[in-house]
Amino acid sequence: MEKNWASPAEGADYACCPGLARWHPPTLQITAMRSNRSCLPLVVALFVGALSLTSTGCLTCHPWGCKAAQDAPCELNKASLPSYIIEPPDILLIDALRIAPLPPYKIEALDGLLIQATQVLPDEPISGVFTVAPEGTINLGPSYGSVAVAGLSTEAAREAIEKHLKTILKDPKVQVALAQSRAMQQLRGEHLVRPDGTVGLGVYGSVHVTGLTLEEAKAAIEAHLSQFLLRPEVSVDVFAYNSKFYYIVLDGAGYGQQVYRMSITGNDTVLDAISSINGLPAVSSTRKIWVARPSAEPGHKDRVMRVNWPDVVKCGEPSTNYQLFPGDRVYVKADSLITFDNLLAKVISPIERVLGVSLLGQQTILSFDRSLQRARNGGGGGGF
Secondary structure, eight states: OEEEOOOOOTTOSOTTOTTSOOOOOOEEEOOOOOTTGGGHHHHHHHHHHHHHHHTOOOSSOOGGGSOOOTTSOBTTBOOOOOOOOOOTTOEEEEEEEEOOBOSSOOOOTTOEEEEEEESOOTTSOOEEEEEOOTTSEEEOOTTTOEEEOTTOOHHHHHHHHHHHHTTTSSSOEEEEEEEEOHHHHHHSEEEEOOTTSEEEOGGGOEEEOTTOOHHHHHHHHHHHHTTTBSSOEEEEEEEEOOSOEEEEEEEOTTSOEEEEEEEOOSOOBHHHHHHHTTSOOTTEEEEEEEEEEOOSSTTOOOEEEEEOHHHHHHSOOOTTSBBOOTTOEEEEEEOHHHHHHHHHHHHHHHHHHHHHHHHHHHHHHHHHHHHHHHHHHTOOOOOO
């Protein structure tokens, strides 16, 4: 067998780094196979079949036949992501800026009432915010006791408090105002977008926000609350981005695939994605990496963009270090020779096991025959 040092495969040199040494792997040329000529068709068939299985690419656009996407945002030419679309299971942060109940308002438990009274005991003034207890009463102090106000308007509550204090004091004057509604306590905070696409607003029901931007969700929530509140105003922001991801798919060289789901930040590139999984696995090919971007428009083919990994990491070439968008798939194909070796192992391993068992059985039978033959000849104890 003679060795022939052939020219390297297409794309093996580094055009961006002319100073780098170019190493061309040797290819072996078979010149004679006379003693095993009958095995040549089987070897060729296995080799061609393995290459056909290991070199299959994307059906819509094979990345090695596509030019680099010049219009795609990359490392030094990034683009802003479109307006964020709310989806489950995002978590929204809702703050109540103006929450005023529609008149006439009836006092409920956990409301806060601002009460000021005159002509009271000097050492026990009545001034400040008093919270309505769950049973619907407010406690004015040790000397004054409690008054039931649940279900009353603020004016009716003022009259009830004055009537109660007149049994203790002489001609008291009372002012009552709503300081804080329990509605504000229910609206403020983090709200999970449910699987049905709604967020809960406590006693005010729920609002569908899936598929809306933040501005649209704010308008939808305020429109819903206007059924119960007077000119409500809220602020809406995203507390946790849980619905937008990109994916890293690693070919296992014939032994399955590994898929990593990564949260999108709006600033991720291919190099960032690979660094998040601690680099390329040992079986990966540095020449067969691409980004598959699904198309949102019906009838349009998904876009496949080749990544020139050696240029990105060795030469700092940013043109194929693409910016990643929600839904992108970064596919890293395994080395073809490693895949072919694993395929051969899958094919040959069962045959080796069968032949090994057959050989073991044959040796066992021969050992029995020798032992029986020695016993008949009187040769003394044999064995296996």
